[in-house]
Amino acid sequence: MLRYLFGPGKNEEHVNPRLVAAWSGPDYLSSLAPPLRPSGRHDVRNLARLLEQPVRAGRNPPQKFVWHASVRNHITDRILSDSQWAHIATEMVAAVGIAPHGDPDAVRWVAVRHAHDHIHIVATLVRQDGATVWAWNERLKAQTAARDLEQRYGLHQVGPVDRTSHRRPTAAEQNKTRRQRRPEIPRDRLRREVRATAAAATDENDFISRLQAAGVLVRLRYSTIHPDEVTGYAVGLPDHRTSTGDTVWYGGGRLAPDLTLPQLRRRWEPGPGTMPRVNAQDPGRPRHQYRSTVFRQATAAADEGAHHLAAQRDTDEDGIAALAEAAADVLASTARAFEGRKGGPLTNASETFDRAARETHWRHPGRLHPATIQLRSMSRLISTVGRLTNEDDAVAALQLVLRLSMIADNLANLRDAQKRIHQAQAARQAAESLRAITEASRSLPAVQRTAAPPPTPPRQGYPKGRAV
Template identity: 80%
Template sequence: MGGLLRYLFGPGKIEEHVNPHLVAAWSGPGQLPSLEPPAGPTGRHDIRNLARLLEQPVRAGRNPPQKFVWHASVRNHITDRILSDSQWAHIAAEMVAAVGIAPHGDPDAVRWVAVRHADDHIHIVATLVRQDGETVWAWNERLKAQTAARDLEQRYGLHQVGPVDHTSHRRPTAAEQNKSHRQGRPEIPRDRLRREVRAAAAAAIDENDFVDRLRSAGVLVRLRHSTINPDEVTGYAVGLPDHHTSTGETVWYGGGRLAPDLTLPQLRRRWDSGPGMSPHGDARHAGQPGTRHRANAFRRATTAANDGARHLAGMQPSDWDGIASLAEAAGDVLASTARAFEGRRGGPLTDASETFDRATREPHRRRPGRLHPASGQLRSMSRLISTVGRLTSDDDTAAALQLVLRMSMIADNVATLREAQDRIHQARAARIVAERLRRIATASRSQVPLPADRAYTAAVRPSEERAARRTS
């Protein structure tokens, strides 16, 4: 407890802590002045008395836990107004009550304080032993705290984050980031593997093709077999040849550890989602990908994307399966297009593709039961684009940029539909991608002239009109 309080009342790692002080405590606002750590002549706060008071129930408790400190930070969005100390005090009290460690009106609850050393956030610190000596186990405190935060956002008119829906991919941990930095890696292995797996999945026609593409990209693949039927493959894991544990073993990542939609069952559903390319069709035997062939491939994909955008523009928010299947197929097209533009190292288009994936995912890993007929054609175009290689001329680049504009149209329509479904995370992701794609295409116009794009305005208008009617 002493080390944590010393940091919270200290200057911070880069002198970012300004005027650290208490805004709330277990004993109520009347006792705050007596609990406030005094500052010495050098400005350093003496936290010893506060730490002692917080730890008293732990020392007197019956069989206290070895790790008895509970710590949470509550931060506002950058666009939120600055809250007062009394408002932050109310937020802190609601948080500790919501997670169950200090319910309202319980005089024997744990001891806790809320420290503020910046305009936009507070830190809540508590000990996990009640004042009656019993230990508190904060089960599922993250979900409970997030639920309380969603309620507080509405009550205070703050930025709406949206409910937890398990559609975000797993971010690299601090340990992964530090290890990559020490090793001088340009990219964290988890992020690189997710990009390689997504590109292979978008281009593959079946499971074997998927594994072959990964291995051709220099990725290690390990298949998991059923314990009941050894011939049945139930999952997979990927790794990098130069990424090892301290004992020299390969660090493996299962598909679900990379993103919710990259598990083997989800990928199998994707490959079986429509007519697509046959092993003897365009995807495997496209011939030598010359400039003319490459430009034609992107023109065909643009036509398919335009059809997909038109279908989305005419959909109702209640058509969950149709929206999800079309958006997911469009995500494959965008992933293949990004690889053709930027290669394996990625760039702004690859980043946009990864962001759009969030817009395509269904909450709680729900799978579409009925796939839209146009999704199969979009997937076949994704596989076709993957065969043509990197862009080499103004002609094929211009054709590819037309496809990027069409993809921004799809992203706009997906955003409007997600907003109507109250899917905040997906709507924001799609809206961000639409703007990025238009910016990418516009920035390239000065280098590669594009033909007039009249279909964009016509196809995107229905969804925009629907949004306008809903707003009014």
């Protein structure tokens, strides 16, 4: 670790690597600093030996005893001095509990700076009195300390953790995707597929059937107390396997917080009020005309929802949450109609909007607003009318996209009022992306005709047992 931090980096990006803080205080930094060799590289052996001394003398030290964290400023922040970074490092190690203020027997640690916008903190997890330190929940503690330091130094405010973001692909997943030359990380593909399917499905049976029709493997989890009760699910891809040939499974919660089976069941509940009946297609009416009518109905519902969201954002948070979720489903279905399973800019905007619409806990609204009920129906209906095939379809769909950008703008104001900075930023980003897509699409020629998707399979009960 030290050789890397004091080295040139992977692309010669490390400039003037140096110690800015250490466990021994500022007076000893010069004696701890690794000297330069004739080759121009730093000799870190003595510093490594000093850091490891408590580990070698400790009582039953852990095998993995190195703790590492990087602390980075936002791109818009001013450049901090070495002394300011030293104070930040000291606050961080104290906040996570490995080197509390005023504890002379705490672990040994150093802070290395080799760029203007960040530092690296390296510690060994054995105290100088021989006891091992376990940094429990250090990520949350470090993030809490970072929010405090942002205010104290007048830096960019990131906002508190709201637990609504989905899990990002790990480094191992990204490396495996590159090795296998996949166009997309399996976790991301599955999350998009499950989200679009959930927006189109009417219940659990329909959800499972649609996933199977899309080529997604599904494995159900059953209760250990009531063997016939389904308590969860996992999904996988037929060609995504481990080195031993087993399918790599992702539970709904590993894809996104709102894709667990209990959350999906809540979404499929009809809720108070009656779901409207949508007029069936006239057998003598061209399909594309029916498709345009569906998008126009959805646009009217989105317009009503946008105005309701603007007028009621401070009084009915539960109802607004239901409306935002319904709008996210409509956008997911529209993106699938526009871009298909491979996705594109509208699909990316849909992912961003969904991030803004998620809630930190379950919402139990009273009587749903009519626009929410209508949007829920429209998301399912849009998923059944197939891909866009002509300019009339595209124009009608773009009008819907523009109205959904208004909902995103108003949702951003709600998130600001709730002090949920991450989701407010996601809502604004989604609104800007949707408007940019609308403007760009207006200058394009008519939508090229595409083949209609295969019909939705008949609803079936899901079997019990192994993957289907």
